[in-house]
Structures are given as structure tokens and as C-alpha cells.
Amino acid sequence: MGLILRLGGVYETRGDSDLADILDSDYRVGAIFETIKSRKEYFVRPSDQSCEYPSAELDADLLSQNLIELLSQKRQELLQTISPEKHKQNVGRRTELQLNRTLHISKNSIIEYRQSLVLNKKIADALNAIKNTKQKFSTKAKAIISQLVTPDFIENFKAELEFMNVSLDVKISPVVRDSDTSHSFSIATKRPGKILSEGEQKVISLSAFLAEIKTFRNNAPIILDDPVSSLDHIYREKIAERLSKEALTRQIIIFTHDLSLIMEVEGKCDDIALSLGKGPARSTFTIRRNGKDSGFCYSKAPWRGMSTAQRAQQLDEDTHAIKGFYESDIGNYNQRAALIYCLLREAWEALIEQDLFCQIVTRGRNSVQTLRLDRLSIEPTDASVITQQMTKTSNWMFGHDKSRALTENRPAPTDILEDIAKLRAFSKEVIARRKAAEKEFGDQFKPPVCEVG
Template identity: 30%
Template sequence: MPETPLKNKIISWLKGFDYWFQYVGKRLLEGEGINDALIDITYEFFKEDYGLKTIESERENIAFNEIEIDAAAVVENLQLQLIKDIENVNALAAGQSIPISPNLTIIYGGNGTGKSGYIRLLNNAFSSRGDKQILQNVFSGATAGEPTCKFTFQSTAAPYDLAYPLQKANLEFSQYSVFDTHSIRAILEQDNKLDFTPIGFEFFEKVLQLYEAVKAKLYSEIKTNRPINEFEKFFVNDNAIKNAITNLSANSNEEELNVLGTYTEEDATKLAELIAKREELKALDIPKRIAELQKLLSQLVEFISRQQAILDCLKPEDIEHYKLLITSFHKFQELAKQEGINSLEEYNIEALGSNEWKEFIKASKNYASVIEANRNEIIYPSDKDNCLFCLQPITEKENLLINSYWNLLTSEAEGELNRIIKAIRDLEKRLKGLPPSKFDETTTLFEYINLADATFAEKWKDIVSSSETSRQNIISNLSNINLDLEMASFTVSTTEMNEIDAKIKAAIDELFQKNPAAELAELERQIQLLTDKSLLNKLLEQVLIFVAAHKWAAKAESSASAFNTKSITIKQGELFTTHITEKYTQTFTNECQILNAPKVVQISQKNARGSTLRKLQVAGMVANSILSEGEQRAISLADFLTEVQMNPNNKGVFFDDPITSQDHHRREKIAERLVGLASQKQVIVFTHDIAFFIRLKISAEITDTPLSYTTIRNTGGTPGVINPQLPWIVQPVKARIGTLKDMLVRLKKIEKEESEDEYLFAAKSWYSLLREAWERAVEERLLKGVVERFSFGIQTQKIKKIIVTEDLINEIETGMTESSKWVHDAAAGLNPTPPDTTKAESDLKFFEDFAAKCVTA
């Protein structure tokens, strides 16, 4: 195969660079020397390419003058289609074939299925730093031959086979790479060279001279774009703003600064409120406040006691009682008149029948009783008695008059009338004796409640006022024994005040627990933050200009990696330094970011015998001596992905369990990254992790990435058997129905040919899988895949497809019951008979009908 001309190699190398380097490279390739004009225009193009300057005018197209060559060094449009005819690889089954998808191929194999044997074969056939030790079958006494297999490729023509190891030298084998666990140690510990070899250039001295001149201009401009931070002195409070201002640099986040420096009217209002609250808290005398609240609580308790006592006398039934007493008084007063007073009318007594007259008669009778007691109870009046009032002798007429008085006092109507009068006076006394309650704007209790609930306070103000009015009206009516004034009734209760009582008590408890010093400190912190926010708002434009300058300087300094000053005497080394390093580092950094791998890893390189070697280091030490196992694997994977991307000839990659030792966050990122890579080149993933298998599958389905999958199984003690059927645990309902039908055929055979116990064991196993199929149907068919086991998300967009009916639920319950009762252990005394295959076939048909119905329900 003819050697590619040096100029073409340089041109090929130049085409991988930005416009500025291609531009100057072409001029240098065509023999132009270094001059000020070339330096200036190179520097301008350089700044435009690195985003340090806006492109100001249209650029001319760069057309390189290549030397004609006879053949390409790669196989174009290459695809691997099949791995087949595997022989003498560990204990793998012979004659197996693995179809390979144009995009993503997932190969699942559990422990002991022979997956490692396939990986070792691939490590030998393709580019790899992994485990290449292929052993003979240690369990076979026969002498094994040389490990061989065939790979079916296709480029622009029909598919063709290449045999390994016979045709290992063909270019096709150099265009695929393998990553396995052993690759990690090699990547982390060894000095590695790229698996493709760029060539050096004869014009490197000119390039280096140009580099130094352009770099000098760059650093001169960088220096002018690194102003001193003059803002620190304005911010003295320890908070996020001070931290952001103190650390102003190229790493400052303008968006965060904008957020910190946005000072709104709401912020100003809040600041005023916080200051007021601070002053209020400073002035707050907690013991005094507690005493005030306790006094307020006492007032509330007294108010409730007084007001409830008043309300207890103003219930509707009480008002009716008062009215009845007054009405009864007038009724019996009239009766008493009829019984005795009418007989006295002939005496022409003034104010006869009045209350005052009656009181006069009662007092007279009491006085007469005293006289009677003093003279051995001789009834007064008797013969020769004198009048109690005028002391004149009593005639027969006066005697009759006095006895009429006494008869009046002992009449039944008069007795009842006296009882009513007593009851009225007792009530009057009781109502007068009730201490009044006060609840209006002149009381602190009303002021407190009014602040909390003005409506409630106004309501009780009215209740207190109207109830007191009613009480006074009742007293007046009782006193005058009439119904002249309105007597309002009330059904409310002071229990409505319980909430106020609880609130005051809670406030007291809160004050007991309150720590004003801590609250003041928090208020001060918030005030300082808002004050600093206001200040930053005024300085924000200047701060952003400062940050923009430093970012430009940092970006410019970062871009200075283009001007690598390493020795150009070694063509290969200089090629790596000037062409590969920057892009390799950038790609590696991007991969680390994608995989959430540590960003502290540096790529160290050195030249040795015409080759440039690289090593991953952390602070000058080997990366695996610093990083955790998971981080080591993530970094190694990032490096591998970088290398295959940097190789323009690479067409595909093989991965062996790339998520070992990774947490679920990074597993998801790795799955997404590999699926994304599958849109650019063939990706073949071997894994024993069923959750990762599903992650890859779901990620591919979400991104519409074509994929195929198969499994490696250990069948009858022989590992490496390729089976396109998915493992049971990830099979969808349709596949599980097929599997159960296949197993039912075998179950029928056991039923006919084996013992009852053998059939019982097989039937229990079959029904156990049927039960799992019902569970999967609930996820996949009934819930339409909204929530699935092993899935790393909830497919909310599918919720609208869910239709759950009572019939479907009943069918699930029936199916689960029928499949479950044969799975669990039963009491020996029951001696259950396992269902025959006719019943099993019927139960499977019932499940299949449900699955079909649930899809369209």
C-alpha cells in the first residue's frame, strides 16, 4: 500500500484545526515566511475562532493543494454485521452467531454464561488494551485448536467475511475498539499512545516561531483585560454577595450575579419591614409582654365568666319565665282584690289594694303578732284592745275592719301573689347582683381581639352591649312589675372565645420559648443581604464589565494551549502536542462532564522514540491512586470515548459492563452517552446488569435509536449459547405468553411421562411464572407502562392512555388468584391436587384474552 505523501498528511492534520491555523498553515506550506503582516492576521483569525472577537468580514475559502495518492488508508462506509463460527474460545459453544445492529446492539449475559470469553476474543481481534488471555476448555480433555471466528463486514459492496486471526492485518480490524474492565488499569496506570498515528511536519520551526509571536500578542492583551478587584472594599458582611464579589473572576457566573444584584420594589419593602421588625424586636421586653398577655388572659377569663353569667340569665326560656312572673303577678293581684279588698270598700280607705297599702297591712300584722306573743298569744284584736296606730279604743266596727285585714292576708290568692312577688324580687336582686362585663374600644381585650378578627370583635361588642341593655330592661320590668321595656333573649355562648384563649396561651408559650438574640441575628443577616443586594444593584453594570474582561482573559489564556511550545524535533510528538492535545483534552473534558466524572484529571504527555505517550494524572500522581473505584472507571471510560472519537477511522466500539461500580446517577448518564454514540458509530454493549440493559433499551426507544438485542446463555453446562430471546425478567407480555406456551408443551410431556411430584414441581413453577406474567401485564397493559420496575422514570405522557374498568380489575383478581393458589405451600391435610395441563391451558388462554383486551380497552 503506497505511503501517503507528507504534504497530504500535514494537510489532513491542518484540516482538523480551526480556520486560523488552516489559513496560516496553508501559507506556510506554500513557502511563505514569518512576517508582521502574517502574525497580525493570524492573531485576528485566532481570536475569531476562539470566540475572543466577533467575525467582522467574510472569510476566504481555504483550498489546499494536495499531492495525488493511489489509495486510502481506511475502509469507507464500513459496518460490522455478524460475529460467527466461533471455535476454541474458552469453553464457549461452537458455531454461535451474534448479529450486530448498524447502531446499538445490547448483549445480555448473566454470570457464568460465557460473556468474558466473547470479550477476550474481541480484545484480540480489534484494538484493545483489555484482557486478551483466551484459555482452552479446562473441562474438556481434548486438545483445543487455535481460537478462530469470522466477522461479516459490509462497506459499499456486498457483505464479506474476514477470518480471525488469519486476516487480522486487514484495515477493518483496526477500525473497531473494545473497552473492558482490564482496559481501566491500562488507561489509568500505563503510558499509552493513540491507536492511530499522526505524522509530524517539516515546517514545524515556522509554526513554532509563529506560535511564539501570536502568543506574545495574546498575553499582552490578556494582561490588559485583568483589572484589579476594586469592589471588595464595599462589601464587608459575610454572605453570598460578599463571597461572590470577593471571588470575582473568570469563573464568576453572570446569571448568578444578575440574580444577586436584582433589587426590586418588593426587596425594598421587605428591607423596610425587616428593619422595623428588628427595631420592634430590640424594643421588645419579653417578660413585660408575657405579663401583658397573662393579664389579658385574666381579663378574658373574667370577661367570659361575667358575660356567660349574664347570658345564662337571658336565654329564651328565662325571658319567658320573667314575662310569666309579671303576668302572674297582675293575675293574682286581681284575684286577691276580688277575695278581700272588695269587702273593705265600704270603709272608704285611700289607696286600697295598692302595694304600699298591702305592705302597711303586712307590717301591722307582724306588729300584732309581737303583741300576741307578749301576752300569752291572746288574739289581737280582742275586747278592750286599742288601735295599733291611733291608740284609741276599738269599737266593733274597727274590730271587724282589722279582722278583714287579717283575712285578706291569709287568702289563697294573696298567698300566691306574695310568692310571685318574692320570686320577682329574688330575680331582681340576682340580676342586679351580676357584675357587668365591658367589651368595647376602651378595653385592651377588645383591642387585642379586634386586631386579630375585627368581625368577631364587633359581633361580641354588640352582644355585650345588647345583653346589658336587656338585663337592665329586665331589672326595670321586674322592679316595676310591668312589661314596658323590651327583654331580648340570647342563644350565643362565650365558648366562641375559646380560640382566643388558646391563641393568647400559645403566644405566651411562644414568648417563653423565644430566643430574641437568635432572631435578631437572623434579621440582621437578612437586612445585610438586602442592603448588599441594593449596593450590588448599583454596581452591577461595572461588576459585569469586570467579570466579562476576566472571562475574556481566561478564555484567551485557555486558548493559549494552541501555542504549545514543546519540541518540534520529534514529528510524531509535535503532532500530538499541537494537533491532538487540545482537541483530545477538550473532548476528554466534555466526556467527563457528560459522564459526571471528576474534572480534576489532567492528561500528561511525553515523547519517546518518535511516539507521544499520554497518562491520566491527578495533581501529578497516577489517577487510580487518588480516585475512587467508580471515578476511576468513569475517567477510563471518558478517555476511551475520547480516543475513539479522535480517531476518524473508528467505525464501532464494544463495551463490557461499562457501569460496574457506578451509582445509579452515573449509570443513567453512561446509558444515555452510549445510546448517543450509537447515532455516530456502531455500539455493542455486553452486560450482566439487567437494570442497565433496560436503561439502554428505554433510552434508545426515547431517542428513536435503532437497536437489537440478544442474550448469551449457559445451556446444559455449555456457556456462550446465543439466544435471541430476552431473559424472562425483561420479557414483555407478548413474549411471556410465547414462553409460557412453550413451557406448557413441556409441562404436558411431564404430565404424561413423569411422577406426580415431578409434575407438581413443574406445575408450581409454571404457575409462578404465570403469576409474574399477570404482574407484568398490570404494568405494561393496564397501566400502559406509566410505572415499570427497573425503569428510571415515570412515563407521565402515557397516563392518558390508562383505562381501568371493574371488569379488568375482576379479571386481574381472578387470574392472580388462580395462579397464586398453586404457588404457595398448602397444609398437608388438604392434599391439594395440582391443576392439570387442560386447566393450565385454560388459565393461560384467560390471561392471553385479558392481555389482548387490555391493549384496546
């Protein structure tokens, strides 16, 4: 409450509402302020406007004395209310009211939290029940596996190791985790990774896998990625033979960078066909990268994995691809034609191994296929044909210094195609003779037929 005075009269009033709040009444302070305001307006009003001067009597001294007494009395009352005991009660009451207010505001959150606690308790009880059930299941499953599955698996695993020529005392025990069954291996009470090399671990892992699918009589296809990496040629041959036999009962897909494994598998498939009369069907695909992209699949094998007929077809395509350079860019043509003759020489060398000698002896294989001797049919003129064609390819290929008497230009495309045709024709002739030789060889062991009549 107060008056802000200036020269010339009352300027502003304020605080009357605060005084009324304190004393529960303004004791005519508001009316006095209204009278003072009216007197101010009387003096600032233009002279042409007439009005009556507010002449009500104002006793400021009496009002001031009354207000002082009332405020003093109010002060004494307030001093009594802030005694330590009363203050403590007020603080407690205030705290209680604040807690009630907070509780009211947070009522919904508290209810939701309580409901979540109840739900979490139910979930925890359910998880414990599931855990106990799984524990009982694992214990029972382990007992069943130990009695029914493990003996057969151990027997099959030992047979696989014996086939792979692995002489290790491998201990096997069943393991059940989260309803998944498996077997743990140990050698001399130690984990295989602590004793075996990377290649030996791979052989044992593959043997265990084959033993498992044999135990459970599963004929689903299997996919293997580089099964012979880190292995020597002995294990590579054994694995190729085992997978070829397995291919009689299921589809097997092998991803590998090792071309010798592909050749080994094809050879083992041929051996199975010779001994059983029918071998597993097989096909070869090549997956290549093209610039930044990868995964391009081609149905034909890489060059070193092709048969003679496939190589001849590839050389035909390469020759047709460079025919246009013969007339327009002879330098580029000579480079490409020389490369074709390099590959043509390789094809003749492969023909000797694959067709003429029936793969009886193959580079990279440590066995000799004596069962194929009945197919051999070599004529005296074969050496002359091969020598003549090998000499011609040597004249035009890269890798030999050419005589200055020879022209720098390679033969025309038509001449190259004729040389490729000679390769194809000679291969067909050898294969045709091979069938006749096989029949003639078999007729030697047929018993004579006695004709009566």
C-alpha cells in the same frame, strides 16, 4: 627390544622395530631373530620331514657390545637435546604447531564468526538508526498532537465528564511511545489510581474512550464488557443513556451480567425513540453454560428481561414439555405445574409495570417517564381481571400454604394453557387501547381546521 626365553629354546621375539626406530637400523637384529626362528622350526618339525639345519654363525657377544655402544651414543645425543634452552625452544615450537593445527581445524568457524560480527554490527547500526528516527518521529508527533489533536480531545473529554456528572479537574498531556499516541491523565498532580475509586476510574476511562472515538470521528463498532460493574445506580443510568445515544451512529455490543443495565438501556432507547421519533435498533442474546461447556448463545432474553408476549411463549413451551407427566407421573407433574404458575404470577406482575403502566414508573429506575402518560388507558374492569388471575396463580403456585379443601393436583395442561392465553390476550388488549389513547391524546392539541365553502 628383547628376547623372552624359556626352557627348550627361543619362544618369542619383540622390540626389533623399536630398536630400528631409535638407531635408524636394526644392525642385523632382525636377521638373527629369523635364524633363531628357523632353528626352532627345525626342532619342532615332524621326523618324517627332512630339511637342512640353519647353521649360520651367530656372534651374540659382538652384537650385544655394538648395540650397547650405539645406545650409549644415542643417549648422549638425547641428553644434549633436552637442555633447558633446547627444551624451551621445542616447547615453543610444539605450541606453535598446535596453534596452527587448531587454527586450521577452526578456520571455517572463525570465518563464520567474523561474518556474524560484521552482520551484528550492521544490525546494531540499523537499530540505532531506527531508534533515532522513531525518536524524531515521536517528538514531531507529540508536537502535532499537542497542536491539533489534544485541544479537541480535551474539549470532548470535558463534555463527556459533564454528561456523566463528574466534577474533577483532570489534567491531560499527550504521550507518544513507539509511534503509538495516547494521553496521560493526572488529578492534583497524582495518578487517577491513587485518588479515585474503582467505579470512578471506570467512568473516567469510558469518558476518555468515547472522547477519543469522537475526536477521530471513528464510526467502527465498539465492544464493552460489564461497563457498569462497581458503579451505583446513578452512574449506571448515565452510562446507559450515553451508550444508547452513541448507538444512533455506531453498533455497540455490551457483555454484562447486570440485567438492570439491559433494562436501563432498553428504557433509554425507548426514550430516544419518543423524543426523536426513531430510536436505535437493539437485540438481546443470552450466553449460557451447559455442563462443562460454555458459550451457548440464545436469541431470547433471560426471563426477567422478557416482554409479556415472550413470557407467554416461554410458558406455553414449558407446559407442552410436561404434558406427558399428567397421565404417567402426577407427582412430577404437580411440581412442574406449580413452578409454571409461579412464573405466570411473575408475568402478570410484569404486565402491570410494562404494559398497563407503560413503564412510566419502573422498579430500579429513579426517574418517572411523564412523556408516556398519553399512552395510559386503564379500564375499571382491568383491576377485576388482574385480581382474578393473580388469585388463581396464588392458589396453584409454590410459596402459599394450600387450603385442605383444595385438591393437591394442579390443573390439567389444557387449563394451564388457557390461563396463559388470558395473559397474552389481556396484554394485546392493553397495547391496542394504548395506541388509541395516544392518538386521542394527540388530537387534543391539533388546531381546528376552518372549512370554507
